[in-house]
Amino acid sequence: MRNRLLDLAFLIAGTLGAATLGCVSADRQDSGGRGSPESETPEIDEVSLAPGAVTPAAILQPFGITGIVGTGQSLSVGAQAPNFSAAATQPHFNNLKLALNGAQVPPFNANAGALSLVPFVEPIRPLATTFPSAYPPNLYGETFHAAMAAQVTNLAHQAGAADYQQVHTVVGESGQGMSVINKTAHEVVSGGTSTGRAYAATLFEASAIKRLAAARGKTYGIGAIVLTHGETDSGNTGYEAAMFQLWTDYNNDLRAITGQSQSIPLITSQQHSFGFTAGQRTPVAPATIAEWRAGVDHPNNIICAGPKYQYPYASDNIHLVTRGYELLGEKYAEVYFQRVALGASWQPLQPISVTRSGNVVTVRFHVPNPPLAWDTALPAPHQGPLLTEWRNGRGFELRTGNTAIVINAVQIVNDTVQITAASTVPSGAIVGYAATSDGVALQGVSRRWGKLIDSDRTVGMFTGQAQPNYAVAFELTVP
Secondary structure, three states: OHHHHHHHHHHHHHHOOOOOOOEOOOOOOOOOOOOOEOOOOOOOOOOOOOOOOOOHHHOOOOOOEEEEEEEEOHHHOOOOOOOOOOOOOOOOOOOEEEEOOOOOOOOOOOOOOOOEEEEOOOOOOOOOOOOOOOOOOOOOOOOOHHHHHHHHHHHHHHOOOOOOOEEEEEOOOOOOOHHHHOOOOOOEEEOOEEEOOHHHHHHHHHHHHHHHHHHOOOOEEEEEEEEEOOOOOOOOOOHHHHHHHHHHHHHHHHHHHHOOOOOOOEEEOOOOOOOOOOOOOOOOOHHHHHHHHHHHHOOOOEEEOOOOOOOOEOOOOOOEOHHHHHHHHHHHHHHHHHHHHOOOOOOOOEEEEEEEEOOEEEEEEEOOOOOOEEEOOOOOOOOOOOOHHHOOOOOEEEEEOOEEOOEEEEEEEOOEEEEEEOOOOOOOOEEEEOOOOOOOOOOOOOOOOOOEEOOOOEEOOOOOOEOOOEOOOEEEEOO
16 A cells, blocks of 8 residues: 555656646635635735646647546436526537437437537436436436536636537436446336436437537547446445446447547546444445545546535535535536646645654645645534544544544644644554544535645636645555
């Protein structure tokens, strides 16, 4: 584990810059109540795109129309966000979606004459009226795609490009595990509802869009797959392997349709809602860790955009409100723009090494946009009645087996966080962050969260809000 993390540190140091693209002035305290660094953090100068820093020639769009495929479960299809923002219901730039125009689907006939490309607006298609519900009536509210599409093109414009036209495909199925959205899935019809169409629907849309793009005299290829998933598979110890298999299958099948030579990265984010057994002293959501580990083990092919605990949640503490989906879409767009449009490596705010000395454990981080800081808007984790040993940890955790180690304090020192325990920390202890839940549900917050952020000031087009990167949920063994 430690050697792999050190290798990742060298990879990051050699390939990733810390510039923030497309930033404009914004107040630190955003209207969503998230991402405000504490006053102890030095003030950061506003950052804007430096003239000549990125030229149109540096923006990689080898296709006339670039496809983005969104799959996953309920957070991929806008669950609990039935109130659409005004921005989402208006077209932005030249972005597109596939319109069925009454075509019966399935069967998946990509040559159906009724199909057309139309301006991208939400709702993408009529909303589902049953649960579960597979493509095409698989949507439950405003998805993150509207904000993502607009933000990608906006970043391209700020970098000097004339356009970055996208077409978004959304095939996720609410409440369904990986076995229902991957290539091995088969449609199941029960009680008037269907599941298992996500993968087949992706290939259908890709084939149809390629045909329609060619009719416009344009090429078409897939820029990224966005996987917003993991709740149903929260306890799946094989989830990382399943993610990699999904990436492999999509790359083989989608590239065969588009004819592109470019690999298609999979961008994902961590889930923090499931795996919240009250009083459990060890994490019960291996899928959350896997969503981060997949990006470490398969760099550039799978990219973890970070956590989702920082966003405003609906009353069920599982789904996001409309603004939360828009913030998620803007973060996906930022990661996509760096990795795909600019062709750079990108990693989240994540640990790259851990050391110990007596009762102090030091975790070194890759920081996308220095310096590190503490969020002041989220409530402090582990305040009771359970796991109060970590109440001073700001989301950090220390344990040996199933026994929690008391944390006295945490302190940012450059690109590290020093965790001071009440007693000597033994070799083999576990240091974690945002990994374990008290089983307590707070209004508007996920089940597991932390307060460590960087100083990213990239502002979202829909929300007008600057979003720092929040640290990923993780667990590591202390050497």
